[in-house]
Amino acid sequence: MESLFLDIAQTLTGWLQSLGLSAVWADFILLIIQFACVAGIVTINVIILIWLERKVSGFIQLRLGPNRLGPWGAFQTIADAIKLLTKEDIIPTRTDKWIFRTAPLFFITVAMMLYLVIPMGDGMQIVDLNIGVFYFISLASLSTIALLMAGWSSNNKWSLLGAMRSVAQMISYEIPLTFSLLGVIMIAGSLRLSDIVAAQSNIWFIVFQPVAFITYFIAATAELNRGPFDMPEAEQELTAGAYTEYTGMRWALFFLAEYTNLVAVSAMASTMFLGGWQGPWLPSWLWIIIKTYIIMFVFMWIKWTFPRIRMDHLMSFSWKVLLPVSLANIVVTGVGIYVFKWMGWC
Amino acid sequence: MNLSDLVFIVTALITVTAAVGVVGFKNIVHSALSLVLSFLGVAALYFQLQAGFLGLVQILVYAGAVSVLIIFAIMLVMDKDPDESNRSHAKQKYWGGLIALLVTLGLGAAIGSTIWPQSSGSLPEDSVGALATLLLGDYVVAFEVAALLLLVAVVGAIILAKGAGEHD
Amino acid sequence: MLSDYSTIGIFLMLTLAFPLAAMGMAWAVRPKPKCKPDDEKLLPYECGVDTIGRTWSRFKVNYFLYALVFLAFDVETIFLFPWAVKFSQLGLFAFVEMLLFIGILLIGLWYAWKEGALEWH
Numbered sequence: 001m002e003s004l005f006l007d008i009a010q011t012l013t014g015w016l017q018s019l020g021l022s023a024v025w026a027d028f029i030l031l032i033i034q035f036a037c038v039a040g041i042v043t044i045n046v047i048i049l050i051w052l053e054r055k056v057s058g059f060i061q062l063r064l065g066p067n068r069l070g071p072w073g074a075f076q077t078i079a080d081a082i083k084l085l086t087k088e089d090i091i092p093t094r095t096d097k098w099i100f101r102t103a104p105l106f107f108i109t110v111a112m113m114l115y116l117v118i119p120m121g122d123g124m125q126i127v128d129l130n131i132g133v134f135y136f137i138s139l140a141s142l143s144t145i146a147l148l149m150a151g152w153s154s155n156n157k158w159s160l161l162g163a164m165r166s167v168a169q170m171i172s173y174e175i176p177l178t179f180s181l182l183g184v185i186m187i188a189g190s191l192r193l194s195d196i197v198a199a200q201s202n203i204w205f206i207v208f209q210p211v212a213f214i215t216y217f218i219a220a221t222a223e224l225n226r227g228p229f230d231m232p233e234a235e236q237e238l239t240a241g242a243y244t245e246y247t248g249m250r251w252a253l254f255f256l257a258e259y260t261n262l263v264a265v266s267a268m269a270s271t272m273f274l275g276g277w278q279g280p281w282l283p284s285w286l287w288i289i290i291k292t293y294i295i296m297f298v299f300m301w302i303k304w305t306f307p308r309i310r311m312d313h314l315m316s317f318s319w320k321v322l323l324p325v326s327l328a329n330i331v332v333t334g335v336g337i338y339v340f341k342w343m344g345w346c
Numbered sequence: 347m348n349l350s351d352l353v354f355i356v357t358a359l360i361t362v363t364a365a366v367g368v369v370g371f372k373n374i375v376h377s378a379l380s381l382v383l384s385f386l387g388v389a390a391l392y393f394q395l396q397a398g399f400l401g402l403v404q405i406l407v408y409a410g411a412v413s414v415l416i417i418f419a420i421m422l423v424m425d426k427d428p429d430e431s432n433r434s435h436a437k438q439k440y441w442g443g444l445i446a447l448l449v450t451l452g453l454g455a456a457i458g459s460t461i462w463p464q465s466s467g468s469l470p471e472d473s474v475g476a477l478a479t480l481l482l483g484d485y486v487v488a489f490e491v492a493a494l495l496l497l498v499a500v501v502g503a504i505i506l507a508k509g510a511g512e513h514d
Numbered sequence: 515m516l517s518d519y520s521t522i523g524i525f526l527m528l529t530l531a532f533p534l535a536a537m538g539m540a541w542a543v544r545p546k547p548k549c550k551p552d553d554e555k556l557l558p559y560e561c562g563v564d565t566i567g568r569t570w571s572r573f574k575v576n577y578f579l580y581a582l583v584f585l586a587f588d589v590e591t592i593f594l595f596p597w598a599v600k601f602s603q604l605g606l607f608a609f610v611e612m613l614l615f616i617g618i619l620l621i622g623l624w625y626a627w628k629e630g631a632l633e634w635h
Contacts, residue, residue: 027516028524035528085540088547093556099379105533112529116522127521131398131474134595138402141410141588145382148417152375155569156558164421168577171414171584178591185598191474244559249540253533312634315580319632323587323623327616330594334609337602353523393519403592411588415581421573428570475603478596482608489593489611493618496586500622503582504631507575 001283006123009033034126038115046259050077053300060304087248092155095245099153104246104253107146111260113139118267119193121277121285132193133185136268137178140223143261144170147242150254154245162241165311170223172318177219179326180212183333184272197276206273208336211329213273215322217298220265222318224258227303229314266295354394361387369442374432378416385409399474579631583623590619 009030016026051066051074058065066073091100117132119125129135144167151163185191187208188199199205206213222229225241243254270276270291277284279291309317364387367380385408392401470476481489516524558565597604597612626632 024516027521031516031521031524032528035525039532086543086545087540088545089540090551090556092558093553094558096373096375099376105530105537108533109526109529112532113522113526116525126525127518129398129518130472131402134399134402134406134474137591138406138410141406144410144414145379148414149379152417152570154558157565157569158559160569164418164573164577167414167418168580171411172580175584175587175591179594182594182598185595186601189599189602191595191599248544249537252540253536315634316632319583319623320627327620330598331613331616334601334612338606338609390523393522396517396519398519399596407585407588407592411581411585415578415585418573418577418581422575422578424570424572474596475600478600478604478608481593481596482600482604482611486611490614490618492593493590493615496589497618497622500583500586501625504579504626504629507579507582507631508629 002122004283005121005285031126038112038126041115042112042256042260042263045263046256047077047081049259049262049296050080050255052297056297056300057304060301081252084248084252089249090247092245094155096153096155099149100245101250103146103149103153104250104257106149107143108253108257108260110139110142110146111257111264114261114264117193118264119197119271119276120267120288121283123194124277124285125194128192128194131191133181133191133196133272136264137181140261140265141174143257146257150246151242154242156245158240158244159242162244166225166242169225169229169314169318172315173219173222173229173322176215176318176322176326177223179323179330180209180215180219181272182330183209183212186330186333186337193271193276197271197278200275201278204273204275209273209329209333211325212333213269215326215329216269216273219318219322220269221299221302222314224262224265224299226262226299228306228309230303230308262296262299263292266292266299269295350394354391357387357390357394361391372430372432373428374420375417375428377432378413378420381416382409382413385413396469397473399477574635576634579626583626583631586619586622590615 012033013026013030016029017023021029054076055065055072057063066076069075069079091097114136116126117129117135119128147163147166147170151159151161151166154160184196184205187205188196190196190199196205221227243251246254267288270288274291274295276291277288279287282290361384364380364384368377368384371377371380385404389401389404389409392398392404558569593615594612597608601609
């Protein structure tokens with residue numbers, strides 16, 4: 001079971017090369033299949049996650065959640081997806097048409113590009129980039145532009161205000177998010193994600209970096225615009241924030257991208273802090289799925305437990321608490337590494 | 347012409363077209379978004395030169411941070427019809443065109459007359475590590491001066507923005 | 515073997531195709547009304563109230579100040595990343611240099627804090 005997917009890939013490339021294709025072309029076809037897998041993972045995950053989110057919120061709020069369509073309401077999201085697919089396409093007259101159309105495409109593209117470097121199992125990475133962590137951080141920073149595009153082009157006060165708030169919040173929390181990963185990089189001594197996973201074969205980095213993990217988790221919640229940091233799309237004030245004017249498939253793409261980002265950020269958390277795909281008995285790709293889903297469950301738990309935080313508190317929390325804490329964590333980690341060396345523990 | 351040349355030409359064309367769009371668009375937000383595309387094109391060019399770290403810095407700092415700053419600055423002063431916000435005056439257009447032409451010619455002459463040394467060595471395996479060694483070793487003064495520069499930039503901009511706020 | 519960056523390039527092309535394919539699929543199955551929808555339907559949705567004034571108007575200086583401090587720290591990150599990777603090999607002197615670097619930027623943060631640039635008014 002362990003090397004199931006690797007074996008499939010190897011057999012496939014072997015077969016393609018036996019047909020007379022060169023190694024580059026075999027790689028190219030394999031990449032297309034890998035992309036199809038990522039697209040599948042993204043779509044299926046979103047369908048499962050929306051159902052899970054509804055069930056979890058129902059459970060927390062003593063409701064049933066979806067329960068009519070299929071067993072435990074499992075087909076509810078599929079029905080929703082079909083509904084969104086068949087909705088009329090409305091572009092309001094006053095919008096900035098081209099930017100309005102490009103924004104969802106840009107958002108989902110950026111979100112899917114993140115999956116390129118995530119190790120989804122032992123040796124199961126599309127590209128094992130030597131600057132993998134930095135790639136993840138840089139690409140993730142681009143989603144602010146997509147939100148600004150959506151908010152600006154909608155020509156709607158809710159949209160623009162929502163987008164501006166979103167972006168102000170995201171840039172504020174991006175710094176603690178990045179800084180919290182630096183502690184892990186200092187210990188692992190590499191930006192390559194496979195090296196970071198390998199460095200955790202004995203002890204997970206969450207043991208050495210508990211503060212960084214908590215900082216990462218809080219900053220990631222804000223970065224994803226999820227509750228209790230969902231000020232930008234506070235339903236009672238801004239209807240749906242930057243997405244107010246979007247309907248049908250365009251809106252679905254935004255939703256898809258949001259959950260795609262959620263999966264990517266959670267997978268990154270398990271890779272950086274929870275040992276990635278490493279674990280006993282079960283195959284590696286199953287371990288990363290389990291860890292990612294546990295983290296996503298905690299994200300949902302937090303979202304449905306805490307009330308929304310006020311905008312001014314939200315901004316000052318990032319700059320006045322998280323940023324100093326994450327910087328202090330870097331310094332403490334540096335000193336700690338020297339203490340460890342001095343004591344001869346590593 | 348092989349495939350990598352073709353990729354280079356396409357990326358360069360996108361980058362230059364986007365840069366022209368920055369000047370040409372009537373709506374200044376369109377110009378700003380065009381600038382983002384241009385930044386991303388430059389990042390793609392860095393990737394083609396195997397300078398991955400530099401390309402990602404370009405994405406993180408320019409496309410992800412500078413463009414947000416530019417758009418927020420636009421939103422700070424937006425008080426006209428956005429479709430008229432990036433008007434170009436006829437006189438400026440000619441002078442601008444002339445200067446652009448001169449710069450292009452000057453740079454072209456400089457590039458043409460330089461003999462580019464070609465290193466026979468292979469690409470460094472760990473470019474980020476090499477960068478760190480250089481930055482904190484030989485170029486440590488420049489490195490600390492960069493921090494001072496950032497400090498001055500933050501302080502100066504806060505003073506400017508505060509001043510603007512008081513006049514409201 | 516494809517190189518790392520050409521893989522990224524090809525993957526980018528494929529990723530761009532994904533939302534386009536989704537939009538194409540939606541276009542194929544969704545209803546396309548024969549007559550043009552009336553103007554009311556295509557107004558911006560502001561909870562049923564007609565929109566007042568221009569949307570594209572000025573925003574307060576706070577957003578700009580946050581973006582500015584963010585930019586300074588974003589530039590700091592790109593210096594911190596190479597340092598963190600080589601931390602164990604670089605030795606104590608580099609650690610002190612980096613502390614100085616962080617310290618100088620903390621003065622900037624302290625100044626922004628003192629001047630109320632981090633306050634959301």
